Amino acid sequence: MGNVTQSSVAAAGQAPASWVLVTGGAVRLGRALCLAFADAGWNVLLHYRHSLDAAQQVQALVQARGRQCRLVQADLARPEAAGPLLADCRQALHGQPLRCIVNNASQFDADTAATAQADGLLAHLQTNTVTPLLLGNGLLAQAQQHGTPPPGGAGWFSVLHILDQKVHNLNPDYFSYTVSKLALERSVALQAQALAPWVRVCGISPGLMFLSGPQTQDNFDRASRVNLLQTPIDPVQVARSVVFAAENPALNGCTLPVDNGQHLLPLSRDVMFAVDESLP
Numbered sequence: 001m002g003n004v005t006q007s008s009v010a011a012a013g014q015a016p017a018s019w020v021l022v023t024g025g026a027v028r029l030g031r032a033l034c035l036a037f038a039d040a041g042w043n044v045l046l047h048y049r050h051s052l053d054a055a056q057q058v059q060a061l062v063q064a065r066g067r068q069c070r071l072v073q074a075d076l077a078r079p080e081a082a083g084p085l086l087a088d089c090r091q092a093l094h095g096q097p098l099r100c101i102v103n104n105a106s107q108f109d110a111d112t113a114a115t116a117q118a119d120g121l122l123a124h125l126q127t128n129t130v131t132p133l134l135l136g137n138g139l140l141a142q143a144q145q146h147g148t149p150p151p152g153g154a155g156w157f158s159v160l161h162i163l164d165q166k167v168h169n170l171n172p173d174y175f176s177y178t179v180s181k182l183a184l185e186r187s188v189a190l191q192a193q194a195l196a197p198w199v200r201v202c203g204i205s206p207g208l209m210f211l212s213g214p215q216t217q218d219n220f221d222r223a224s225r226v227n228l229l230q231t232p233i234d235p236v237q238v239a240r241s242v243v244f245a246a247e248n249p250a251l252n253g254c255t256l257p258v259d260n261g262q263h264l265l266p267l268s269r270d271v272m273f274a275v276d277e278s279l280p
Ligand SMILES: NC(=O)c1ccc[n+]([C@@H]2O[C@H](COP(=O)([O-])OP(=O)(O)OC[C@H]3O[C@@H](n4cnc5c(N)ncnc54)[C@H](OP(=O)(O)O)[C@@H]3O)[C@@H](O)[C@H]2O)c1
Pocket: 023, 024, 025, 026, 027, 028, 029, 030, 047, 048, 049, 050, 051, 052, 074, 075, 076, 077, 078, 103, 104, 105, 106, 107, 108, 127, 162, 163, 164, 165, 205, 206, 207, 208, 209, 210, 211, 212
């Protein structure tokens, strides 16, 4: 369907919903992202790895909002993951253009600089850095094939990398994860330069939103208030900020912290350890 572009659609006065790919879209922030995009009128390609049941539940919620939702499955830790996933997306969309990719799926395993192993470092880098960047390249190829050449279509396509407030507020816990997110954060400007003028690239860096790793509920309840507002960070607000970045054609090559100011409170350890020294 290579001739359906944003300009031809607008000219016809019957704009169909745009499609977004949300990786890791079945649970937690991914779920909130799918619902926020649906609430904003987008159709959703929901990527999952193992969480098929949860993905189908989110699919039903998106459809209940009157939007389309199709599922695609992939293990993003595989070195060749991006190409087949993009091919599955093309097949699922029957030629409709994908407008936005949100790289949300993430590996988050505990290690330190002293305990990091090659396989853990490489797995984090593959899932959290390499595959997201290659998915962005795939969106460039699709934009050049289907999009309206800039300036007419400028700002329409975007790649949004979900980072972490840690990239602005370093501590050495979760070392491999942090290295992978730092590499992705440093890539935002480079990739924006490289994919211009076709595709915008931005980062969104949330603060602590969900209980993870060895955290107890009590630990999470205390840690979630360690930010300038002393209030838990609402994942819905993070998701709405991602939709804002997808829809704002002037945002490019920048990273937006959405963390109640958590990144402005330096800690020598990850917040879950900082509030509970009994954790390993
Ligand atoms: N959680 C927080 O408080 C927090 C704080 C700051 C930043 N963030 C960032 O926000 C994003 C979402 O966080 P989250 O806690 O909601 O994520 P999460 O629950 O840790 O992971 C989201 C999904 O990523 C998918 N995933 C993991 N490894 C994968 C792989 N190798 N291939 C394909 N999919 C894979 C899993 O999908 P399946 O379940 O389908 O297997 C998982 O459900 C992440 O980028 C994270 O770094 C989170």
